[in-house]
Amino acid sequence: MSNRPAESIKRIEGEQGDVNTTANRRKYWKRNLSDEAKKWFEEDKKYFLHQSLSTPVLNVLARAYGIYLEDMDGKRYIDMHGNGVHNAGFNNPAVIKAVKDQLDDQMTFSPRRYTCPGGSEAIEMALMLARQVTGNFKTISFWDSFHGAGFGAAGVGGEEHFSGGLGPMLPGTFHVEFPNYYRNPWNFENSDDVDAECLRQMELVMQRHPEIAAIIGEPISATPVVPSKRYWQGVRKLCDKYGALLIFDEIIEGFGRTGKMFASEHYLTPDILILGKSLGGGLLPLAGIVTKEKYNILQHRSIGHYTHEKNALSAAAGMAEIEYIEQNDLCNHAAKLGEYTINRLKKMQADHPLIGNVMGIGLHLGIDLVSDPKTKKRAVNEAEIVMFKCMEKGLAFKTIEGNIITLRPSLVITSEKMDTALDILEQAIDEVEKGYKY
Numbered sequence: 001m002s003n004r005p006a007e008s009i010k011r012i013e014g015e016q017g018d019v020n021t022t023a024n025r026r027k028y029w030k031r032n033l034s035d036e037a038k039k040w041f042e043e044d045k046k047y048f049l050h051q052s053l054s055t056p057v058l059n060v061l062a063r064a065y066g067i068y069l070e071d072m073d074g075k076r077y078i079d080m081h082g083n084g085v086h087n088a089g090f091n092n093p094a095v096i097k098a099v100k101d102q103l104d105d106q107m108t109f110s111p112r113r114y115t116c117p118g119g120s121e122a123i124e125m126a127l128m129l130a131r132q133v134t135g136n137f138k139t140i141s142f143w144d145s146f147h148g149a150g151f152g153a154a155g156v157g158g159e160e161h162f163s164g165g166l167g168p169m170l171p172g173t174f175h176v177e178f179p180n181y182y183r184n185p186w187n188f189e190n191s192d193d194v195d196a197e198c199l200r201q202m203e204l205v206m207q208r209h210p211e212i213a214a215i216i217g218e219p220i221s222a223t224p225v226v227p228s229k230r231y232w233q234g235v236r237k238l239c240d241k242y243g244a245l246l247i248f249d250e251i252i253e254g255f256g257r258t259g260k261m262f263a264s265e266h267y268l269t270p271d272i273l274i275l276g277k278s279l280g281g282g283l284l285p286l287a288g289i290v291t292k293e294k295y296n297i298l299q300h301r302s303i304g305h306y307t308h309e310k311n312a313l314s315a316a317a318g319m320a321e322i323e324y325i326e327q328n329d330l331c332n333h334a335a336k337l338g339e340y341t342i343n344r345l346k347k348m349q350a351d352h353p354l355i356g357n358v359m360g361i362g363l364h365l366g367i368d369l370v371s372d373p374k375t376k377k378r379a380v381n382e383a384e385i386v387m388f389k390c391m392e393k394g395l396a397f398k399t400i401e402g403n404i405i406t407l408r409p410s411l412v413i414t415s416e417k418m419d420t421a422l423d424i425l426e427q428a429i430d431e432v433e434k435g436y437k438y
């Protein structure tokens, strides 16, 4: 393992946002769950294995449609998380119709041999392909990244939350810093310096470990940090120099989220592109890898041999989702509305010292809350209170790394609804700045 700078190690405990173990969370449940919702909440608690990001649940949902979630008491939330599956809107009628038609067609399952059900499996397929192509087995990926919950995917992921306490994961997985211009362990303010140091450290690993099969990362991180084009071009050069493949995980960023169909289009073409989430139309699990013809070399072996490979229903949902995104020009919509939103967030930043930084591109946005703009101390408790205040006012989102609010609405959101959401968010930030305690 490469050495990790001390600043980063200190915050491992807060690396995940909205966990279900905090005192604020208990207050939220007490204040907001109706008696009927409490009953279902207790059922969930009773039957599912408890985990800090899933059970017990935050709330009891009854419906998801368009840009909204609705809980069982009829309260509606503009949802800015959606687990990344809602690019064309939850319950999109075109997707539902395609799946119903497919059901009527009686082709609902195709026995194996003929893509994989989940993102984690697609990551592992990509790792296997990279090993087969290069004959090497080691990887370089990024601290704080998430690539899925399986042993392989969690092994290349950079969050202790998903790999701690498990013993050995994948051998030969090295982690390096993502080029974070606002928060980097060296406190560089110049983005060129950040890029140069990140590339220097990556090359150090490659020099010492010539058996690197692949560098795997999200082209834009989940937080979202948007690297420079120069950075990814530098990584490409290192891959070419040391014979490693470049794998981009676009499970979140694909399908229009960043204002282009794929985030790679802001940078360069990777050797393997990993897709998931919205690929299944927000209805069914579907993920896969896309690669160059020259890597189509596994006639004699099998990777990604899953029972639900090439599932006909998932494929119908995915095709309808892609058509809907193309026909409704959602990539351009995400680009334009994203630009408007980031400008409004920057204006909010000027008025609110709690907002340390505003990040992102398209409808893939993040707000880094700080208790002191100079020291950039992460405002973890404040972020959680802002989140619960927003939930109470009808806006849902996820926090990440403890203090970063992520805004990833469905791409069908209108500018009016975006303004409604930002009004709610600004009000909540204002209240917390004025000393509101949950």
Ligand SMILES: Cc1ncc(COP(=O)(O)O)c(C=O)c1O
Pocket (backbone or CB within 6 Å): 117, 118, 119, 120, 121, 123, 146, 147, 148, 149, 218, 249, 250, 251, 252, 276, 277, 287
């Ligand atoms: C960037 C990224 N990669 C991989 C995954 C894993 O996908 P799945 O949950 O479908 O296994 C996720 C899921 O959140 C993700 O955000």
